[in-house]
Every structure is written in C-alpha cells, then in structure tokens.
Amino acid sequence: MKIKLGVFFGGKSVEHEVSIITAIQAIENMDKEKYDIIPIYITKDNKMYCGEQIGDIKCYKNIDELLSSSTQVTLAQKDNKVCLIRCDKKMFENIVYDYIDIAFPIVHGTNVEDGTLQGFLKMFNLPYVGCDVTSSAVGMDKYIFKCLLKDNDIPIINCKCYTADQYNADLNGIIKSIEESINYPVIVKPVNLGSSVGIKIAKDRAALEDAIANAFTYAKKVLVERAVMNLKEVNCSVVGDYEECEASECEEPVKTDEILSFNDKYISGGKKMGVKSDNEKSMNAGVLKLPAEISPEMRAKIQDLSKRTFKVLGCTGVVRIDFIIDQDTNDVFVNEINTIPGSLSFHLWKATGVKYSNHLDKMINLALKRNREEQNMTFSFDSNILAGYENGFGGTKGKLGK
Ligand SMILES: Nc1ncnc2c1ncn2[C@@H]1O[C@H](COP(=O)(O)OP(=O)(O)O)[C@@H](O)[C@H]1O
Ligand SMILES: [Mg+2]
The missing domain is CATH 3.30.1490.20 (ATP-grasp fold, A domain)
Structure with missing residues (x-):
C-alpha cells in the first residue's frame, strides 16, 4: 500500500507565499508510486484546507475562490489513524475526509516553522519530516541560536x-x-x-x-x-540526523543592495519563481554563484561548521546554514539556519548529482527512523500519586511534598 503523505504548507507567516511555492514544487517531484500525496494548505488565519485544486499553483491567484471550492479540515485521532476531519460536513458526507501516515511540513517563518506546526503534529504521534520542536524553535530565534553556537565554540558575530x-x-x-x-x-x-x-x-x-x-x-x-560592510555570503545545506550527516556544495547569493533583500531572494530572479516539475530552476536562487567563489580551504571549513551547527542544534532532515565571510579579515561566521529551506535546498544537492525525488525520500525515511526511535522510548511512569487524591484536594494525604 502507498504511504499517505500529508504535505502541510502556508500558515500565518510573512513567508506564506514562498512556502506555497516550495511545497508545490516538492509535491510535483515526489514519487507518486510510493506516496499518495495529500496537499494541506494552511491559510494566513491558520485554517487547513484540502481539495483537488490545493496542489495546483495556478489556483493561488484567487485564494477566496480556491477556498470556496475546497474542504476545510482538522486533524484528529480516530480508529488508530490520524485523520483529516471535515469541519463543515454535509449530510451525505463522511466526517473523515482522509487519513495520513506521515506529515511533511513545508512551511517557512515564525508561527509555523518555529516548532509550532511540529508540536501540533507531535501531539498526534505522527511522524513528521524535518527538525523536531526544539531545533525548529531554537533555529528560528536568531538570538538563542547564536547563544547556543557561541557556547559550542562555533563562530558567530556577537x-x-x-x-x-x-x-x-x-x-x-x-x-x-x-x-x-x-x-x-x-x-x-x-x-x-x-x-x-x-x-x-x-x-x-x-x-x-x-x-x-x-x-x-x-x-x-x-x-x-x-554590520560587515565588505562581506561575502555563502550557504551550505546539510542532510541527515544526530547519527550521520553530510554537507552539500556551497553557493554564493549575490545582493543588489546593501543587504540581501527579499527582492534578491525571490523576485530579481523572477522567472525562477515559476514552478518547474524538473526543478530546473530553484525558487530561492535569485542571482547565485554555484559553487561559491571561495578557496577549497574555506569550502571545507564552511562544510565542517555546517555539520557541527546541524549536530549542536539536533537537526533532522535537510537544513540550510548561511554564513557571512568578512573579506577584510577572511573570518567566517555562521549567520543563521533555515530549518525548512526554500525549495528544500535541492539545487545545492543537485550539484552533487542527487535526484529531487531521492532527496525527498531521504527526508521522509529520516522522519520514519526518528518516529520509530521515539516509539521505543519510555514516556510513561507508573505511580500511585493520584491515589492520594481519593477525597479531593481537601485531605492532607494528597499534599505534594517538594
Ligand atoms: N552582520 C551583518 N553585516 C552585514 N550584512 C548582514 C549582516 N547580517 C545580515 N546581513 C545581511 O542581511 C541579510 C538578511 O539577514 P539574515 O540574518 O540572513 O536574516 P533573514 O532571516 O531575514 O534572512 C543577509 O542575507 C545579509 O545580506
Ligand atoms: Mg538570511
């Protein structure tokens, strides 16, 4: 039987639109022989929708129209499965819209990528692709992230x-x-x-x-x-988990202004925003040098720092780590991590000969591995502490001694 894969995207975030593009690009490249894919769109007010057109990028021109022809759903555990439940069930409809075996969050930004969606999925014991709650949350907070790196002797700009x-x-x-x-x-x-x-x-x-x-x-x-005024920016992706991880080729995004802007990242490479099923053009490749113009020593150093950052944070799946090189001193600093990178950083892996569907498979398998490992851990502890409350909170027996 095929695996039911729920792909979650959108959400209450400034990167809502970018996430729709990343997710639909990924869906187009997933192995349909292996996976029965259910696209689940989260609106900017956090409602979830499924339907025929939810996986079609062309339908996002008019979101009101898209939603009116789609089905609002929510998750619930039912009959030992995690089901998508219809919120507005009509008389003749089954309350269960469908079910999912694995969740693939492809969301960007605060309120979704920061552990929020991951925590929601974890409550259902559902395997989910990518970083766990803690690594997602720490990765989103630039300050806490830097504190963690500093404590582990990974160079950051103070x-x-x-x-x-x-x-x-x-x-x-x-x-x-x-x-x-x-x-x-x-x-x-x-x-x-x-x-x-x-x-x-x-x-x-x-x-x-x-x-x-x-x-x-x-x-x-x-x-x-x-502010580093004479800087070079370099990005590197890492795939793996706490046991084993691998760093990709390095890329160099090129800015047109003082800082790499939203425009540089998504719009100046406007044509590259278009979804291509062969993923020839990666969305976040505004203007890019791939490989980055850096020395082999710098490349090795960045790849090593990328893997160390990945491990220190406890990441799983695919992330992209962004660096700043101060060209006046040749010092390199980790700037930030993207725990769900745009287009899942496939262009950086393609450079090493990987196929997109295999790249996605790897992420899904890592999610299943983590879920299996979690199932084997003990999360309950038998105690008779509640027996002390047989007479409610009034008795003296039930006082919690600390
Ligand atoms: N310390 C710095 N000095 C100079 N430019 C910087 C510095 N930090 C960030 N930038 C510029 O600002 C851009 C956005 O900053 P970043 O920390 O990556 O935030 P975001 O999460 O919005 O991508 C970077 O890509 C880079 O061009
Ligand atoms: Mg950045």
Missing part, C-alpha cells in the same frame, strides 16, 4: 538583544549600549523573522533609532550586531 519592554522604557540606554559595545555601522534585525523582512543597516544614531523602531513593529525582541 550581538546584543533587546526587548520591547526595554525599548519602551529606555531607548537612550539601548542606543548608548550599542554605541559603546558595537559602534556603527550596525545591522538591526527582528529576532525571529526571515526573508530580510524588518532588517536595516544603520550608520548613525538617527538611522539606528529608525531601524530599531522599524524592527520592533515585527517582533518583541530585536537583535543588533556589527
């Missing part, structure tokens, strides 16, 4: 992190601490967004105030770090 509370109470104090510890030029980032949204470089105090105000409109925590 940063300061400020909360909205601090900002409202003492903007001058924040500015002073930045000027004293980092100095200009600095780069200001919302702590948990992606696609360069809300990020600005500031070269003086007025620009810094503006950049901080702007970043706080997107997040409750904001990170400030030294």
Whole structure:
C-alpha cells in the first residue's frame, strides 16, 4: 500500500507565499508510486484546507475562490489513524475526509516553522519530516541560536538583544549600549523573522533609532550586531540526523543592495519563481554563484561548521546554514539556519548529482527512523500519586511534598 503523505504548507507567516511555492514544487517531484500525496494548505488565519485544486499553483491567484471550492479540515485521532476531519460536513458526507501516515511540513517563518506546526503534529504521534520542536524553535530565534553556537565554540558575530519592554522604557540606554559595545555601522534585525523582512543597516544614531523602531513593529525582541560592510555570503545545506550527516556544495547569493533583500531572494530572479516539475530552476536562487567563489580551504571549513551547527542544534532532515565571510579579515561566521529551506535546498544537492525525488525520500525515511526511535522510548511512569487524591484536594494525604 502507498504511504499517505500529508504535505502541510502556508500558515500565518510573512513567508506564506514562498512556502506555497516550495511545497508545490516538492509535491510535483515526489514519487507518486510510493506516496499518495495529500496537499494541506494552511491559510494566513491558520485554517487547513484540502481539495483537488490545493496542489495546483495556478489556483493561488484567487485564494477566496480556491477556498470556496475546497474542504476545510482538522486533524484528529480516530480508529488508530490520524485523520483529516471535515469541519463543515454535509449530510451525505463522511466526517473523515482522509487519513495520513506521515506529515511533511513545508512551511517557512515564525508561527509555523518555529516548532509550532511540529508540536501540533507531535501531539498526534505522527511522524513528521524535518527538525523536531526544539531545533525548529531554537533555529528560528536568531538570538538563542547564536547563544547556543557561541557556547559550542562555533563562530558567530556577537550581538546584543533587546526587548520591547526595554525599548519602551529606555531607548537612550539601548542606543548608548550599542554605541559603546558595537559602534556603527550596525545591522538591526527582528529576532525571529526571515526573508530580510524588518532588517536595516544603520550608520548613525538617527538611522539606528529608525531601524530599531522599524524592527520592533515585527517582533518583541530585536537583535543588533556589527554590520560587515565588505562581506561575502555563502550557504551550505546539510542532510541527515544526530547519527550521520553530510554537507552539500556551497553557493554564493549575490545582493543588489546593501543587504540581501527579499527582492534578491525571490523576485530579481523572477522567472525562477515559476514552478518547474524538473526543478530546473530553484525558487530561492535569485542571482547565485554555484559553487561559491571561495578557496577549497574555506569550502571545507564552511562544510565542517555546517555539520557541527546541524549536530549542536539536533537537526533532522535537510537544513540550510548561511554564513557571512568578512573579506577584510577572511573570518567566517555562521549567520543563521533555515530549518525548512526554500525549495528544500535541492539545487545545492543537485550539484552533487542527487535526484529531487531521492532527496525527498531521504527526508521522509529520516522522519520514519526518528518516529520509530521515539516509539521505543519510555514516556510513561507508573505511580500511585493520584491515589492520594481519593477525597479531593481537601485531605492532607494528597499534599505534594517538594
Ligand atoms: N552582520 C551583518 N553585516 C552585514 N550584512 C548582514 C549582516 N547580517 C545580515 N546581513 C545581511 O542581511 C541579510 C538578511 O539577514 P539574515 O540574518 O540572513 O536574516 P533573514 O532571516 O531575514 O534572512 C543577509 O542575507 C545579509 O545580506
Ligand atoms: Mg538570511
């Protein structure tokens, strides 16, 4: 029997649209002999829809129309299966729309990629592809991610992190601490967004105030770090799990402005946004050099740091790790991780001769392996602690001694 694979995409995130493209590209490349694929679209207000047209990129021009011809569903455990339940069942319809064996989250950004969707799926004991709850959550928070790397001697650009509370109470104090510890030029980032949204470089105090105000409109925590003005950006993908992992070829995205913008990432390579079933053109390849123009030593160093970062975070599946090289000093820093990379970083693996369907299979098999291992662990502990509450909370017997 074929494996029922539910592909989840969309969600309440600034990268909603990008995720639709990544997911539908992946679906088009999945092995239909092995998998019965059920595309599940999550709207920007977190409703899930299935239907004939949900896997068709052409139908996303008019989302209202798409939803009106689709079926709203939710997940529930029923008859030992994880089922997609119809939310608005009609008289003649079965309440169960379908069921799924494995979930493949292809979502980007806060509110979905950050462990939220993974936690939701985990509650159903459903095997799901990719990073687990913790690695997804840590990977999304640029500050916590850097703290973890720093603690494991992986080079990062030191940063300061400020909360909205601090900002409202003492903007001058924040500015002073930045000027004293980092100095200009600095780069200001919302702590948990992606696609360069809300990020600005500031070269003086007025620009810094503006950049901080702007970043706080997107997040409750904001990170400030030294801006590397003569930088080269290099990305490397890793596939595997805690036991074994492999690093891909390195790529070099090229920016048209001071920072790699949303436009560079998705639009300037506009033609490349089109879904191609052979995945000839990868969506996140705005303007790219592949392989990156770096020395063999630098390439080896980046691949090694990529694998170390993957392991330290406890990743599973495919991730992409982005680096910044300071060309004035030749120092290399891990900048961020994408735990569900655009087009699942296939272009970086294609360079090593891998087929997209095999790449996807590998991710699915790693998810099954993790689920098997989790099933073998003990998650319950028999105790008679509840027996002490036979008379409710009033008696003295049931007091929790700590
Ligand atoms: N310290 C830095 N110095 C200079 N440019 C930077 C620095 N950090 C990030 N950038 C630029 O900003 C872009 C977006 O920052 P990044 O941390 O990758 O956030 P996002 O999650 O939005 O991709 C990078 O691709 C790079 O062009
Ligand atoms: Mg980035």
